[in-house]
Amino acid sequence: MRIKYVVSTMVFWGREHPLSFEQECQFLASLGFGIELWPNLKSQTECRYDRRNWDRLAAATEGMEVVMRSRDDDPTLDQWAEQIECARLLGACIVTDLRNLGIPIEHDLNGCGFAGDVVKLADRNDVRLCLETGPLPILKQAGEKFESICYCLDTGYARLDSEHSFRQYVDDLAPRTAVLHLTDNYGETDDHEPPGLQGGMPRDEWDYLLEVLNQYDNDVVGSLEMCPCMPSVMIRQASEFLFDALKWPNRPQKQPGYADVNYNQM
Numbered sequence: 001m002r003i004k005y006v007v008s009t010m011v012f013w014g015r016e017h018p019l020s021f022e023q024e025c026q027f028l029a030s031l032g033f034g035i036e037l038w039p040n041l042k043s044q045t046e047c048r049y050d051r052r053n054w055d056r057l058a059a060a061t062e063g064m065e066v067v068m069r070s071r072d073d074d075p076t077l078d079q080w081a082e083q084i085e086c087a088r089l090l091g092a093c094i095v096t097d098l099r100n101l102g103i104p105i106e107h108d109l110n111g112c113g114f115a116g117d118v119v120k121l122a123d124r125n126d127v128r129l130c131l132e133t134g135p136l137p138i139l140k141q142a143g144e145k146f147e148s149i150c151y152c153l154d155t156g157y158a159r160l161d162s163e164h165s166f167r168q169y170v171d172d173l174a175p176r177t178a179v180l181h182l183t184d185n186y187g188e189t190d191d192h193e194p195p196g197l198q199g200g201m202p203r204d205e206w207d208y209l210l211e212v213l214n215q216y217d218n219d220v221v222g223s224l225e226m227c228p229c230m231p232s233v234m235i236r237q238a239s240e241f242l243f244d245a246l247k248w249p250n251r252p253q254k255q256p257g258y259a260d261v262n263y264n265q266m
Contacts, residue, residue: 001213001220004065005252006034008181008225010192011234013041025060031235032252034065036095036223039072039083047071049083058089067179067221070096080118084127093128093221095152095179103142105134112145119146130179133157136164140172150178154225155209156190157181159201166205174212181225182238192227194234196241206246222248 007028012019019027028035037057039047048057049071068087071079087094098105102114122129131142132152143149151173158169184193184200193200213220222242226234243251 001216001218003213003220003222003248003250004034005032005222005224005250006036006065006067007231007235008036008069008223009038010036010225010227011231013227021056022060025064027231029064030255032254033224033235034067034221035061036067036069036221036225037061037092038069045073047073047079047083049086051082051086054086054089057086061090065221066090066092067223068092068094070094070100072097072100075100077114077117077121081121084118084121084125087127088125093130093150093178094122095130095132095181097132098134098138098142101129101131101142103138105138112142115142115146119148123148128178132179132181136161136169136172143176150176152179152181153177153209154181154183155195155201156183156185156192156225159185159187159205160190166201167208170209170212175216175218177213177216177218178220180209180220180222182222182242183225192225194224194226194228194238194241196237196245203246210246210248 009024012024025035037048039049049068068083068090071083075083083094101118103112119129128150129148130150130152131139132154139151143151153169153173158166161169182195184195184197185191186197186199195206224235224238226238228234239251242248
């Protein structure tokens with residue numbers, strides 16, 4: 001396994017005085033991280049992936065590892081085509097879920113013609129689709145039906161499933177995992193705490209995840225998907241746990257070419 005790390009723009013949600021998008025990217029790049037884009041700012045409906053925004057997205061993320069979280073407003077096929085073209089421009093994969101691919105959350109994979117059309121568009125544009133969150137049997141069926149689909153293994157979601165264990169998610173999805181959503185919780189709700197909570201997911205489960213991922217020759221992006229506190233605090237806490245305590249490989253390095261960038265509210 002080869003792994004790179006990004007930070008989800010979820011960390012900037014709900015700030016009283018948010019940074020501009022360019023400042024968000026500069027802040028993360030200065031720490032050596034890439035970025036996972038969400039389609040909207042919190043409480044707003046305008047989609048970042050609209051064609052008119054492409055130049056700005058490309059300029060701000062130049063040189064960064066980029067992941068895109070798909071639109072979550074039941075996108076049409078035309079809207080899917082637009083965000084797939086955006087992903088191709090940014091060199092990004094797209095993380096999506098069953099609903100936004102038009103796949104029913106049932107124990108029988110029927111009526112997925114829309115998903116088939118989306119997969120063909122992605123294949124034609126050389127864009128990787130990564131499926132996350134949903135009943136484990138349906139995720140597996142979707143992977144069997146669409147050979148090019150990969151998985152986003154969300155550690156917070158997998159920890160909360162009452163029907164399947166965390167290790168079942170790891171065993172079943174790891175062979176085709178391309179993205180990890182690295183987040184923690186207390187076992188009650190998916191509140192997107194930084195990894196390494198006292199009372200969160202046990203250390204041996206994190207060790208098991210890395211051990212199994214290392215069995216496969218995959219390029220993986222680990223995304224810190226967190227939202228409770230200030231971005232700089234979350235990134236520091238998550239980094240100390242993942243890289244100092246767990247010894248995960250390829251720790252992001254601060255970039256000497258950048259000025260000293262801090263997350264300072266204006």
